[in-house]
Amino acid sequence: xxxxxxxxxxxxxxxxxxxxxxxxxxxxxxxxxxxxxxxxxxxxxxxxxxxxxxxxxxxxxxxxxxxxxxxxxxxxxxxxxxxxxxxxxxxxxxxxxxxxxxxxxxxxxxxxxxxxxxxxxxxxxxxxxxxxxxxxxxxxxxxxxxxxxxxxxxxxxxxxxxxxxxxxxxxxxxxxxxxxxx
Ligand code: HQG
Numbered sequence: 001x002x003x004x005x006x007x008x009x010x011x012x013x014x015x016x017x018x019x020x021x022x023x024x025x026x027x028x029x030x031x032x033x034x035x036x037x038x039x040x041x042x043x044x045x046x047x048x049x050x051x052x053x054x055x056x057x058x059x060x061x062x063x064x065x066x067x068x069x070x071x072x073x074x075x076x077x078x079x080x081x082x083x084x085x086x087x088x089x090x091x092x093x094x095x096x097x098x099x100x101x102x103x104x105x106x107x108x109x110x111x112x113x114x115x116x117x118x119x120x121x122x123x124x125x126x127x128x129x130x131x132x133x134x135x136x137x138x139x140x141x142x143x144x145x146x147x148x149x150x151x152x153x154x155x156x157x158x159x160x161x162x163x164x165x166x167x168x169x170x171x172x173x174x175x176x177x178x179x180x181x182x
Contacts (some may be wrong), residue, residue, distance in 0.1 A: 001057050006171035009058045012048055013067055017078040027146025032077040032086040033070060065165040080163035083120050090161040090169070099126040099168050100181075105144050112180070116148075116173035123161075123169035126150070130181070144179040153177050 001009075010020060016039075021028050024042040028034055034125045036052065043050050050058075059067045059076070068079050080088075101124070116124045126148055127133040137143025153173065154160060 001061075003056055006058055006061050007104045009048065009054070010062050010066065012043070013058065014078065016042075017067065018082045019083065019084060022112040028077070028084065028086060029075075030087060031089050032082065033075040034077065036069070036074055036076050038146060038174070039076060039118070060062045070133045080123075080125065080169060081164065082122050082169045087125070088161075088163070090147065092159050093162045093168075095126075095154055095160040095162075095168055095170075096128065096153035097149070099148045099150040100130050100133035101126050101148060101173075101178075102133035102135065103146065104141040108139075108144055108180070111146070111173055112178060114179065115175045116146075118172065123171060124173055125173055126168040126170065126173075128166060130169065147179045147181055148173050149177045149179070 007019050008044065016024055016026065017028070017032070017034065021034065024046045026038055026042045040050055040052065040055065055076070059065075059069065065079055067076055068083070069076050077086075077088075082088075103111060118124050125136070127136060130145060133145055134143045137145065150160065150168070150170075153170070158170055158173075163169060
């Protein structure tokens, strides 16, 4: 599959596995899974015929490993980023001392005042490296980088989870745990 098509399919999967399963008539389990056969049939009905081998290629070739199969290989879900109501049932994880968040200057006043909020998603997304945070911020403009004192947050009782593809998730980050990086 050429790269352009791979990206196109990946975007469709993101849409249906994170935000709008109903658009193609599928339902996610409470923890976000859908049967691969059901998904492929629904995509086919909606103008995107895809074989299982091609789906494997998209899952494997995805730059951020956004999707994962379950152990049986019969179900698939998005590893993070949902706006629909799912509980991924990820175990609580101990974060590194510092995590990072990339944003843009137009959000900065609000963020430093009220902290990071999940906005349309289920959790605030934090990165383990400055580089990743920069890439996340750059989706919206000139990136502004924030360091999150995750160790202190955890010590204060905030819970963290890490998704299958290495994105750190937490419900919200109060402003006292945020520092702007130069
Ligand atoms: C901002 C992509 C005002 C926040 C990425 C961000 C990531 C606030 C935006 C993943 C705010 C939300 C998530 C507050 C946060 N006031 N603005 N209090 N709190 N914001 O897309 O972190 O390609 O939901 O800074 O790579 O940008 O989809 O979150 O700019 O991993 O796999 O509100 O999405 O991954 O935007 O990105 P998003 P995000 P995928």
